[in-house]
Amino acid sequence: MVSRRFAVGRRCSMDTFPPFSRLRWSPVRRRRGCVPAHDPLRRPAGRVEPQLDYLAMTSNWTVPGEAVSPVRHPEAPAPGESIPAHWHGCFGCRGTGDGGLGLDVRAGEGAEVTGEIVVDPAFEGGPGVIHGGVLSSVFDEVMGFSAKLLALEVVTAHLEVDFRSPVPVRSALTVRARVDGVLGRKLYASAEVYVNGAAAPAGSARALFITIDQAVHFRDLVGNSTRI
Numbered sequence: 001m002v003s004r005r006f007a008v009g010r011r012c013s014m015d016t017f018p019p020f021s022r023l024r025w026s027p028v029r030r031r032r033g034c035v036p037a038h039d040p041l042r043r044p045a046g047r048v049e050p051q052l053d054y055l056a057m058t059s060n061w062t063v064p065g066e067a068v069s070p071v072r073h074p075e076a077p078a079p080g081e082s083i084p085a086h087w088h089g090c091f092g093c094r095g096t097g098d099g100g101l102g103l104d105v106r107a108g109e110g111a112e113v114t115g116e117i118v119v120d121p122a123f124e125g126g127p128g129v130i131h132g133g134v135l136s137s138v139f140d141e142v143m144g145f146s147a148k149l150l151a152l153e154v155v156t157a158h159l160e161v162d163f164r165s166p167v168p169v170r171s172a173l174t175v176r177a178r179v180d181g182v183l184g185r186k187l188y189a190s191a192e193v194y195v196n197g198a199a200a201p202a203g204s205a206r207a208l209f210i211t212i213d214q215a216v217h218f219r220d221l222v223g224n225s226t227r228i
């Protein structure tokens with residue numbers, strides 16, 4: 001039976017093996033007539049392709065000029081100290097043995113924090129690399145922890161991530177995050193992730209957090225939890 005996805009060309013045994021999927025659109029397979037029905041290399045005639053500048057694929061998110069500098073709470077954990085979990089049921093705070101991310105987040109200077117995590121193979125997305133959604137969660141969590149240095153309770157209203165290079169499973173990640181500015185209930189944060197101590201970041205993120213009163217915000221939701 002010829003699969004619908006590869007109806008254009010001959011069926012190849014390689015189609016069923018994900019590690020070889022990068023060969024799907026190779027010139028060799030194209031010559032053999034073995035290309036998928038939705039070949040991304042087949043451009044509609046006359047269409048002008050955008051000239052994407054890879055480095056321009058970063059955020060245009062800016063901290064408003066009226067925002068003020070974050071003020072560290074006098075009782076915030078000292079630089080180098082671990083920041084305690086905000087909720088034992090949180091996926092970001094739990095250990096990998098309990099189905100969580102296994103993050104260790106430590107206070108830095110000012111409103112900066114550093115998160116450390118070894119990418120568990122369970123977090124795989126593409127072959128051998130972390131799932132982008134998991135990396136987004138790592139960014140979300142570490143940036144959120146920077147609010148704890150201001151002793152604020154926050155939830156994420158907006159999160160954006162730039163994935164610059166693949167992040168291998170089992171690699172050790174260092175995430176540096178900070179609150180860049182505060183405007184009323186709004187906290188603007190940013191972060192970068194470094195793989196195995198590399199000098200250049202493999203990705204970056206920005207987020208808007210909104211301060212809440214936990215007791216009020218989760219009052220009608222806490223009943224859904226299985227971890228009380």
Ligand SMILES: CCCCCCCC/C=C\CCCCCCCC(=O)SCCNC(=O)CCNC(=O)[C@H](O)C(C)(C)COP(=O)(O)OP(=O)(O)OC[C@H]1O[C@@H](n2cnc3c(N)ncnc32)[C@H](O)[C@@H]1OP(=O)(O)O
Pocket residue numbers: 086090092140141142143144145147148152153154155156157158184185186208210212214
């Ligand atoms: C994982 C759970 C974490 C629990 C944390 C407990 C505290 C622990 C302390 C520290 C932890 C640090 C670690 C946590 C890290 C992980 C955090 C997460 O992943 S949280 C889960 C995902 N996020 C949600 O589920 C929010 C769902 N959204 C909402 O509940 C509401 O939309 C909320 C609270 C964000 C805002 O609703 P409103 O009614 O209170 O306030 P309005 O007036 O709508 O917004 C306030 C201001 O923010 C702007 N705003 C809101 N959303 C925006 C957006 N998406 N983009 C731009 N601006 C936005 C608005 O325009 C407004 O601005 P103007 O004051 O008028 O200037």
